[in-house]
Amino acid sequence: MWALRGLRNGVVTTRWPSRPDPYAVEVPGPATVLDAHPAADGGALEALCPTGAITRAQEPSGNGSVRLDQGKCVLCGRCLAARPDVFGWSTGPAGAAVHRSGLVVPELSESPERLAELQDRLGAKTAALRRSVHLRHVDAGSDGTEEWEILALANPIYDLHRLGIFFTASPRHADILLATGAGARGMTEPLQRTYDAMPEPKIVIAVGTDAVSGGLATPSYAVTGGIGDTVPVDVWLPGSPPTPFSILHALLLAIGRMPASSSALGHSKGAQR
Numbered sequence: 594m595w596a597l598r599g600l601r602n603g604v605v606t607t608r609w610p611s612r613p614d615p616y617a618v619e620v621p622g623p624a625t626v627l628d629a630h631p632a633a634d635g636g637a638l639e640a641l642c643p644t645g646a647i648t649r650a651q652e653p654s655g656n657g658s659v660r661l662d663q664g665k666c667v668l669c670g671r672c673l674a675a676r677p678d679v680f681g682w683s684t685g686p687a688g689a690a691v692h693r694s695g696l697v698v699p700e701l702s703e704s705p706e707r708l709a710e711l712q713d714r715l716g717a718k719t720a721a722l723r724r725s726v727h728l729r730h731v732d733a734g735s736d737g738t739e740e741w742e743i744l745a746l747a748n749p750i751y752d753l754h755r756l757g758i759f760f761t762a763s764p765r766h767a768d769i770l771l772a773t774g775a776g777a778r779g780m781t782e783p784l785q786r787t788y789d790a791m792p793e794p795k796i797v798i799a800v801g802t803d804a805v806s807g808g809l810a811t812p813s814y815a816v817t818g819g820i821g822d823t824v825p826v827d828v829w830l831p832g833s834p835p836t837p838f839s840i841l842h843a844l845l846l847a848i849g850r851m852p853a854s855s856s857a858l859g860h861s862k863g864a865q866r
């Protein structure tokens with residue numbers, strides 16, 4: 594029965610990123626800014642966001658540019674519902690960045706030298722890992738959504754193993770730490786100990802908006818506001834939750850198989866006009 598079903602379905606595994614996959618670009622990512630210079634609104638735009646992701650530069654005219662930190666966006670959709678002329682959804686899986694400020698749209702001007710330095714540092718760490726990589730996942734206070742997406746990486750559609758990437762149960766065998774959750778204080782020590790137990794070179798990916806900034810759980814007595822204060826993060830991946838394609842992109846970015854420039858995948862996360 595299962596053999597017949599398999600024959601009937603054929604190969605379902607995506608070829609992404611070596612070949613385009615329409616589904617990879619269809620699923621919306623965090624909110625983005627469509628119009629960075631709307632008319633003055635007396636602070637109404639900032640008030641739309643429950644996580645403080647939206648800010649507006651203070652300018653004497655009162656018409657400062659709008660910025661949106663995708664690292665704080667929990668995809669609630671309030672800003673799009675209220676101001677579809679100013680905000681929209683980003684598209685494509687390439688939402689991860691090698692520096693935290695790279696998640697802000699319109700993009701903050703990061704100097705090419707600084708970007709090159711970050712990429713070189715990451716490349717030097719990962720030069721030995723390109724063929725076979727092992728992941729250790731730690732849930733540091735997640736709501737469980739990121740775990741479903743990470744789990745999906747092992748199914749026949751995404752088939753993480755085709756890229757030479759595997760999960761391991763032991764941090765001593767792990768090259769990459771996938772950390773999810775808002776940084777529950779009770780998980781600070783286990784997260785730190787997992788990181789310490791990993792051999793060099795080791796990479797940390799903050800998976801999801803909660804891991805990047807704490808999301809809705811911040812500020813709180815119970816969380817540290819993301820995992821960045823506990824372990825050094827190499828790749829920041831927003832999303833609530835990020836899609837399996839986004840997680841794949843972050844992994845390939847971390848091990849140097851994907852350019853840091855999101856435009857390489859047609860990703861749209863900046864201002865459109």
Ligand code: SF4
Pocket residue numbers: 624641642643644645646647661665666667668669670671672673
């Ligand atoms: S969609 Fe994101 S940016 Fe917009 S209001 Fe919700 S959390 Fe804030």
